Amino acid sequence: DTAVSQTPKYLVTQMGNDKSxxxxxxxxxxxxxxxxxxxxxxxxxMFSYNNKELIINETVPNRFxxxxxxKAHLNLHINSLELGDSAVYFCASSQFDSTGNTxxxxxxxxxxxx
Amino acid sequence: AQxxxxxxxxxxxxxxxxxxxxxxxxxxxxxxxxxxxxxxxxGLQLLLKYFSGDTLVQGIKGxxxxxxxxxxxxxxxxxxxxxxxxxxxxCAVGIYTGNQFYFGTGTxxxxxx
Numbered sequence: 001d002t003a004v005s006q007t008p009k010y011l012v013t014q015m016g017n018d019k020s021x022x023x024x025x026x027x028x029x030x031x032x033x034x035x036x037x038x039x040x041x042x043x044x045x046m047f048s049y050n051n052k053e054l055i056i057n058e059t060v061p062n063r064f065x066x067x068x069x070x071k072a073h074l075n076l077h078i079n080s081l082e083l084g085d086s087a088v089y090f091c092a093s094s095q096f097d098s099t100g101n102t103x104x105x106x107x108x109x110x111x112x113x114x
Numbered sequence: 115a116q117x118x119x120x121x122x123x124x125x126x127x128x129x130x131x132x133x134x135x136x137x138x139x140x141x142x143x144x145x146x147x148x149x150x151x152x153x154x155x156x157g158l159q160l161l162l163k164y165f166s167g168d169t170l171v172q173g174i175k176g177x178x179x180x181x182x183x184x185x186x187x188x189x190x191x192x193x194x195x196x197x198x199x200x201x202x203x204x205c206a207v208g209i210y211t212g213n214q215f216y217f218g219t220g221t222x223x224x225x226x227x
Contacts, residue, residue, distance in 0.1 A: 031213040033213075041222075052211075100165035100208070104148075105157045
């Protein structure tokens, strides 16, 4: 039973297209994230939502638009895809509890723009 | 500003040898500390975490890590490496005041027979 699931896992698309990646978590967490991992494996936070409200919005092109219909879902829509958008996109979620705060990741979505 | 440093970009060890991956952090207070592992083509899996208490933390797959406040370090260790441990390892810091996590640049581990 996957805790953080994202679809699709692989996505190959042409420049200029618009695509979406969906994410769902069944952990009951209040906070969800999108991270981008580049070819050098560096993880960069893109967005963070807490209870459907945007709380972190790093310097990301406005072609990227997150949407959180409810606290269990955080989707990422990308307009006018560019070659430089090719990366792995990770959805994640976290929650403060008595043991602290831990972030859990989905399996990643490998986006290739050609 | 918070930061996480993993000084070793790539490490190669022989199967059966011991392993230590280094992690240093910069933060004004004691943060939450984590190690994650990413196998090729996979997501990040939590190996272990430190929040408080015993500074030696045990994790999955035989890994352990030790928090040393004086050195601002949280090094990951394993006494005997298996070929399946070949992966990318990430150290991360979480701060108490918000849902923010900072990741190191990762250490790539190669295991040779």
